[in-house]
Amino acid sequence: MTGPQRLQLLIVEDDIVDRKLLERLLAQSSLGAYDVNYADRLSTAVDMLAEHSFDLVLLDLGLPDSRGMESVVELQLRAPCVPIIVLSGLDDEKTATRAVQKGVQDYLIKGQVDSTLLVRSIRYALERKKAERQLQVAEQRYRTIFDNSAVAIMMVDEDGNLVSWNKFTEHLLDMSHEDLLGRAVKSLYPPVEWQRLRDLNIRRKGMQHHLETQMVRRGREIIDVDISLSVLRDSDGAVTGTIGVVRDITERKRMEGALLHSEQRFRQVVENAKEWIWEIDADGLYTYASPVVEKILGYKPEEILGKRHFYDFFHPDEGEQLKAQAFEFIERREKFSEFQTRNLHQDGKIVWLTRSGVPILDDDGALIGYRGADVDITERMRTHKVLDRKQKNLEAIFDAAPVGMLFVNEQMVVSRANETIRHISGRNYHEIIGTSPCAALGCVGAENAEEAFDCDECSLKTMIEVVLESDKPIRGLEIRPVLTDNGERVRPWLLVSVEPLSIDSGKHVVVALDDITDRKHAEEELREAVEMKSQFVSTVSHELRTPLTSMREAVNIVLDEVAGRINKDQKHFLSLARRNIDRLSRLIDDVLDFQKLNAGKMRLEIRANAVEKTIDDAYSTMVPYAQKRGVNLSCEYQSRLPLVPFDADRIVQVVTNLLSNGIKFTPEGGHVSVAVERQSEHLAIRVRDTGFGIPKEALPKVFERFYRVQRPGTEIKGTGLGLAIVNKIVTSHGGRIDVESELNEGTTFTVLLPLKTRQSSEELPERMDEDLEETLTGQQGSRP
Numbered sequence: 001m002t003g004p005q006r007l008q009l010l011i012v013e014d015d016i017v018d019r020k021l022l023e024r025l026l027a028q029s030s031l032g033a034y035d036v037n038y039a040d041r042l043s044t045a046v047d048m049l050a051e052h053s054f055d056l057v058l059l060d061l062g063l064p065d066s067r068g069m070e071s072v073v074e075l076q077l078r079a080p081c082v083p084i085i086v087l088s089g090l091d092d093e094k095t096a097t098r099a100v101q102k103g104v105q106d107y108l109i110k111g112q113v114d115s116t117l118l119v120r121s122i123r124y125a126l127e128r129k130k131a132e133r134q135l136q137v138a139e140q141r142y143r144t145i146f147d148n149s150a151v152a153i154m155m156v157d158e159d160g161n162l163v164s165w166n167k168f169t170e171h172l173l174d175m176s177h178e179d180l181l182g183r184a185v186k187s188l189y190p191p192v193e194w195q196r197l198r199d200l201n202i203r204r205k206g207m208q209h210h211l212e213t214q215m216v217r218r219g220r221e222i223i224d225v226d227i228s229l230s231v232l233r234d235s236d237g238a239v240t241g242t243i244g245v246v247r248d249i250t251e252r253k254r255m256e257g258a259l260l261h262s263e264q265r266f267r268q269v270v271e272n273a274k275e276w277i278w279e280i281d282a283d284g285l286y287t288y289a290s291p292v293v294e295k296i297l298g299y300k301p302e303e304i305l306g307k308r309h310f311y312d313f314f315h316p317d318e319g320e321q322l323k324a325q326a327f328e329f330i331e332r333r334e335k336f337s338e339f340q341t342r343n344l345h346q347d348g349k350i351v352w353l354t355r356s357g358v359p360i361l362d363d364d365g366a367l368i369g370y371r372g373a374d375v376d377i378t379e380r381m382r383t384h385k386v387l388d389r390k391q392k393n394l395e396a397i398f399d400a401a402p403v404g405m406l407f408v409n410e411q412m413v414v415s416r417a418n419e420t421i422r423h424i425s426g427r428n429y430h431e432i433i434g435t436s437p438c439a440a441l442g443c444v445g446a447e448n449a450e451e452a453f454d455c456d457e458c459s460l461k462t463m464i465e466v467v468l469e470s471d472k473p474i475r476g477l478e479i480r481p482v483l484t485d486n487g488e489r490v491r492p493w494l495l496v497s498v499e500p501l502s503i504d505s506g507k508h509v510v511v512a513l514d515d516i517t518d519r520k521h522a523e524e525e526l527r528e529a530v531e532m533k534s535q536f537v538s539t540v541s542h543e544l545r546t547p548l549t550s551m552r553e554a555v556n557i558v559l560d561e562v563a564g565r566i567n568k569d570q571k572h573f574l575s576l577a578r579r580n581i582d583r584l585s586r587l588i589d590d591v592l593d594f595q596k597l598n599a600g601k602m603r604l605e606i607r608a609n610a611v612e613k614t615i616d617d618a619y620s621t622m623v624p625y626a627q628k629r630g631v632n633l634s635c636e637y638q639s640r641l642p643l644v645p646f647d648a649d650r651i652v653q654v655v656t657n658l659l660s661n662g663i664k665f666t667p668e669g670g671h672v673s674v675a676v677e678r679q680s681e682h683l684a685i686r687v688r689d690t691g692f693g694i695p696k697e698a699l700p701k702v703f704e705r706f707y708r709v710q711r712p713g714t715e716i717k718g719t720g721l722g723l724a725i726v727n728k729i730v731t732s733h734g735g736r737i738d739v740e741s742e743l744n745e746g747t748t749f750t751v752l753l754p755l756k757t758r759q760s761s762e763e764l765p766e767r768m769d770e771d772l773e774e775t776l777t778g779q780q781g782s783r784p
Contacts, residue, residue, distance in 0.1 A: 005335075007034035007122075010048060012071070013060040013087070014040040018110060022058065022087070022118075029115040030365035031122060032333075042066035042074060049079045056122055057084045061099075068095075072102045083129035085121055087113070105129060120363060150259075152246040155232070156185045158239055172248060174218040188215050190222065203239055206231050212249065224249045275373035276353075279360070282330070282367050284309040296353070296376045298346030315342040315350065333359045333367055340377070352381045404494075404513035406437055408464060410506060414440045424492070424515055425483065437464060437511060442483045460496065460511075467498045467509050474498045478516070493520040552581045604650060604732060606757060608643040611676055611683060617648075618655035619674060622663065630668035633659070638677035645757045650729045655685060657722045658749050662689035665747070678755075682735070685751040694741040702739060703727040726751075 009026075013019045019038060026036065037052070039045035042063050048054075057075060061068050075084055083105045088095070096107035105125035108117070146153060152169040156162055162183050170176060173188065186194045193213045202208045207230045215225050226247045232240045276296050279288035286308055289301040297313060311323040322341055329336050337356040345351050357372025404424045407416035417432045417440060425432065425442040432440040438458055459479045467474055475497040483490050495514040500507065555578045557563055559571060566574070619635045626633035655674060662672040670690040677684050694702060694709055701707045705724040730737045734754050741747040 008054045009036045010054045011058045012039045012045045025115045025118050029119040031119045083125040155243045157241045279371045281369040313343040352378045406511040463498050471500045492517040604647040609648045614648050618652045622659040626663050631663050632671045634673045636675045644683045654726045658687040666691035682752040688748045690746040693743040
């Protein structure tokens with residue numbers, strides 16, 4: 001509960017004697033706490049009303065700068081919400097009536113007022129003004145509903161002429177405001193229907209609901225309507241007119257659905273927002289309880305009235321304490337608000353309520369009881385508990401995160417840090433919180449914790465500033481600050497991400513720092529090892545070439561019988577040796593090519609080329625091989641192909657390899673084709689064959705090094721590096737290669753090269769180390 005607010009009174013009176021009399025009456029009254037301000041002129045009162053908030057004005061009509069009703073009109077204009085009580089020496093009923101008509105709450109005669117009458121008048125004025133404001137709000141609300149209603153609403157006077165209607169009426173009748181103003185309502189009905197309405201004698205009955213009849217729209221169009229009529233009467237019971245609500249029956253279904261939805265929404269709002277209104281007597285016994293109490297506490301109003309006290313519902317754990325607090329306010333006759341209580345529902349569950357109330361006093365100021373309202377805040381309390389629990393969970397996750405976490409505000413000051421940050425920086429929490437991020441990490445450039453940053457070119461500072469300014473995250477940047485660790489300078493590698501946050505309309509960032517020093521060292525060691533192995537492979541491959549060349553030449557000399565004649569068996573075995581020497585030579589060439597591509601050391605001569613010439617070179621190379629195998633070979637180009645950036649020698653190598661594979665795996669009489677066309681932003685090179693095809697389970701593996709498709713009975717020799725090299729060359733150009741195949745129907749390889757040059761990033765291949773080891777040890781699988 002909160003204590004009562006002091007009433008702020010403004011007395012506008014130029015007569016010092018009358019002013020002193022009012023002071024005495026107020027001092028003798030039971031009005032309670034109040035503050036009084038005085039003005040001896042109307043202009044002074046107007047200024048004071050503009051500068052201060054007053055609950056009530058006591059006004060003398062005879063002022064030096066204003067006379068009579070002028071003062072009332074001016075004050076009403078300046079402060080329409082402040083109630084006015086006139087204190088006049090003129091006992092004139094006509095003047096009193098005029099004052100009340102102008103909005104004055106009461107008219108008191110000087111010399112006839114005692115403290116009780118004055119206090120009662122003040123209280124009644126305050127209550128009446130409050131009621132007037134509520135009435136104005138209600139009137140405005142219902143006027144809004146009237147004007148925006150989705151049905152036609154019409155009011156007619158006692159003579160049957162239209163005096164008021166809403167916009168929907170004009171829409172329904174297709175008539176303008178001028179058409180309807182003062183129009184006889186009987187003209188809106190066909191004569192027969194008007195006579196039927198007259199025969200119902202609705203004025204005598206008072207109302208008629210849902211009467212189906214007909215009305216006339218502009219252009220004499222007849223429409224069917226559903227109309228509800230109610231007779232309006234004045235305070236003496238005399239008929240003043242009729243109000244009608246009209247619905248077009250042709251739109252009934254749509255309107256019923258809309259009204260049902262609107263009703264459900266309105267009911268839901270009311271049921272969840274409506275307060276429990278109550279009254280109690282001076283002992284706390286309920287004398288009134290609104291029906292919503294059943295929803296809140298499970299009791300019907302009749303189970304409470306005259307039978308239960310307000311404290312009977314308090315939870316027993318704090319019931320006596322809350323009861324004592326409540327009666328302290330009651331004894332002091334103080335109004336209270338936001339008095340939070342824990343209560344028991346009829347079924348035993350906990351219900352949290354906030355209670356507000358004001359004292360009810362009789363004419364003599366004696367306490368009759370209290371009137372107030374309770375709001376069910378059980379769900380709010382439950383939500384607060386859930387949010388508190390989630391907040392604690394989030395804080396636990398933040399603190400236990402395996403990466404360093406800093407919470408930084410817009411002033412570049414750390415407000416929270418986790419345990420990992422403490423380990424990274426080697427600093428305690430009191431050395432971190434309230435400092436700049438760089439100082440929190442122990443950066444040598446930010447040793448003075450009083451300054452936000454000492455480094456003008458600090459990358460961490462720049463990242464945080466950019467994120468705060470742009471409200472966009474920055475992720476995965478590596479920095480290498482110089483930190484102090486137990487007095488020694490260290491330079492760890494940190495992977496930094498900065499995420500923007502908006503909390504309570506303030507900008508913040510979360511800085512995540514992952515110490516990747518060990519990983520960077522491991523990568524460096526791996527890079528050195530890969531380089532060493534790469535050099536070893538290249539050296540071994542080059543060293544093998546020389547003896548192989550000598551061996552091949554020696555075998556050729558013997559086979560060509562330059563060194564003398566040889567027999568048939570000798571020729572067979574020497575031919576076998578030459579084929580294996582050639583195979584080993586090709587394997588060495590492929591290994592060297594693959595190694596260069598895999599290590600990113602093969603230099604590509606990218607320039608704009610005419611793709612037709614490149615494909616022709618590959619095609620011409622493979623024609624003899626296709627003829628020897630008895631395979632038909634064809635080539636096709638799309639017209640007007642653009643110049644495309646690529647390394648011509650390498651693309652010839654790609655197409656030659658694909659054509660060679662197609663011819664190799666296509667039976668005699670089959671067909672192999674190469675087609676080139678533009679496809680969106682790429683150049684598409686398709687090599688199709690009608691060969692053996694590739695099983696579906698093998699398709700994802702065909703570009704792996706040394707993989708060969710197992711075909712029992714149709715085994716064809718190869719190194720298993722050809723497609724791996726093709727894939728490497730294509731991806732080095734920023735392109736890709738796809739494969740489609742059906743067993744015994746053929747295979748299609750599609751190479752997509754970008755029409756524009758793309759910058760490719762050089763990355764350390766994930767499996768480079770394994771590739772080299774397997775290459776050196778000769779652990780080769782089967783490949784096409």
